[in-house]
Amino acid sequence: MEKQKKQKERNKGGGVRETLIAFVICSLVLLLPMFEIEHEYKLFTEQYGEAREGAAGATLALAVVFRTVSRTVLRTIIRTSARAGMRASLRGAIRTSIRTVGRTQSKGLLRASKESNKEHSTLDNYKSLLFASVLLYLSWVIVIGLGQPFSELKVEESSEIALQQEEEEQKKRLEGVRENAYAAYEAEQAWKASRKELSQLKEKLKKERDSTKYDGLNAEINRTMQEIIINKEDYESAMEKSKNQKLNPKEAETIPEAEQDTDDYSSWLYTLAPYPSEPTPGTKFKISIQEIKDGRGNQVGPFNFEYVVGERRVQKDIQTKEYDASSNGAFSLLKVYPAPGEVNWVQLSKGIRLDFSDKVASFGTITDDHDQIAVGQSKQNMNSLNIKIQGRTPWSSAVIWFGGIAIFIPLWVIYFVQAFVARREKLSLVHETGPVGGGIQLYFAGAFSFMPLTSDVIVPAANTKQRAYIALAGLLFPSALALAFWFVWKQVHDPRLLFLADAFLIFPMVQCFPLKPLEGIYVWRWNKIVYGLIFTIIMGMFMLVASEGLKNVI
């Protein structure tokens, strides 16, 4: 009997053995390519380095710009959707688990919850708002204090200096190697021309039906291939002479003007962060590095380098500190760039490069001694060690403690606006901050991402149109306020206004998606065209009005 039962089970399928076999196959199919390719890629890049972008020049500029913009927007959309999806799933899972406890009991629970909805008072809404505010405050403190999303952002002056400094450096580089850069450009053109000729010949060969001409073309292809090899060698040696610079003599004079126009346009579109973590000029700090080892186990260090953040101006005289190489050829530090001393933040934020006499195999801990400075991820690259230097929002900063308050104010404003619309429609509004919303809020805060999704707005007896009106009020009012704050900020340049604009914009931004229980779904259900319009407006605002800071916080 038992045997028959087992046989029946086996025929039915889905047993433990079958699941285990399926698990192994699935793991192999899904993971094997990943491990194998990553391993081979690592081996390849260790030997030849990673593929560096930029060889295409301006031809791919549009694709690169599109990718940068779409990445920011898409990242936000995906994260918001993921949260909304998670919320819906968790709520569903809780409902299902309640049901499994017992349908009779669950009916009692549901009835109780319905009863409680009926008796939901304004006081309960305030309690919910208070709880949500605490959650938002906590999330903000965690995200800003621990996540440091503003660490790589700069103040407006520094952003302009960075551009100018880059231009200066480019000019300086070109001045030294101008003639060689022209030669490198010409050599590259010759190489490109021969490659183009080859592809044209191949094209001709493909279409050729006459065997005599076919042979002639083959010979010409062989000759062109030889020419390509020679041209490539010429180009490489020209690039070596010009220190990897190439310049088109015809375009050399017109480039700066064209760039100027683009800069004006992009700076108007770009809203910088209200409170970037850039340290103020005069900040003194020390970078300490423990031992650094080469491949044979020889070590040097520890080292201490003292820097002062310089004035916000273009710095042309950035020095390199050189050290004497060890006389017996032992592993030693050769150069530090920029040299310790006063250096502006634009330069410091590019990192500190240490050059050694041999290939760097490993390095010890790197620390700093200032609460406005942080050492980022440092990397060794052949004989160099690049130390990344970032800004830090210190724990004493008002951005953390008062910013946390400013960030939940819109929650209350939106509630009062929606409650007002609901009252006009003779409806009651329930503000609900449950454990699901709270849990998700804190979970994402743990991932250093801030998005206010703590609460649900429930309007029990509303029809589709009424609910859509309430949702529209919750989306449009804060958006309009954000736009107003942003506009005033444009005139007076007070960062507090931009911070408020961000705080008001983030709420409609996360709520405008057509996913239950977000507000966007109610507009979507009512009128798809209106929804499309609202979504476009809010997303457009997110792209143009939202500051760089807000985009980093998300």
Added chain:
Amino acid sequence: MSSETPEKTEDLKAIKKSATATLGVSISLTLVWLFIYNIVSYEMNPLLAFFKILDGINEIVVGMLTVVVIGIGIVVVFTITNLFTQTMTNLYSMRMIEDLIREHLFKGEYRMFVYKLVHFDELPKPASPFPRYVSSALMAFAYYYAVSWFYLVVFSECLYFAAWSAGVQLPFYPENMHIIPMFAIAVPFTARLMAYMKYPYAQDYASFIPGILFVVVLLLAFSGYMGGNFQFLMADIYKTEEVNFFAKGALFWKFLKDGVMIAFYPVFGEVIFYYLMYQDLQEQEDEEFEGEMVLENEALEESRIEEDQNQSSS
């Protein structure tokens, strides 16, 4: 019954008569054609041409065998690619394949399994798109990832070959290395998206996918046999290098590295599909539950009214 038998015999006789005539004409036509062919093409005298008819038949049979083998290859390629597209345009495909495997393959009914696989689009829809067991779900996802890789590589080659054939020279850079595999995945994945959205022409769209593969496989076979200059994407990106930017081979590894993630897109699409289907199921369950609640509330209300009436009467 007995009246039908003579009629049937008569019919059979008539059919056999015509069949014998046709067979006679066919054989005679072949023999005469080969006889004349020997005289005209090989310039044989009539006597030799008559005796060499047998050699002619031999030549035809050998030639035909090659055509049949190529035909079988075409049928195999077409069936596999067609099955892929059918599984893509049918939302219930995973469950249907699972049912086929469990009900026929596992029971040793191989012929029935293959028959039903070939007639996949005629199979009845199951009640649910969800696989029956965890093991089946795992296998479904493994299948999608494997098929994605197949399309990623093969379709990238196809698209590149199409571009090259049209005289479009595609430049390769790290910034655009993901474009070709993205398009390669997008072509079959769009068929799946159409199926998700219940787009009415999903099948029509999907039916051109085997066509693309089919043409490229044929061209590849030509190149294999005749040594033509087929342009391979993998070979070309492997050879590409740009001094000071990327070494030879860097783009090839980047293609594969990007491919690990790109091939996962259809798997993720399937995850979202199951998620949405599950939400629908949950909503249905909620509605049923709410319905039960309404009925129970009404019953409670009635019993309360009855109790009140009883109390007031007593």
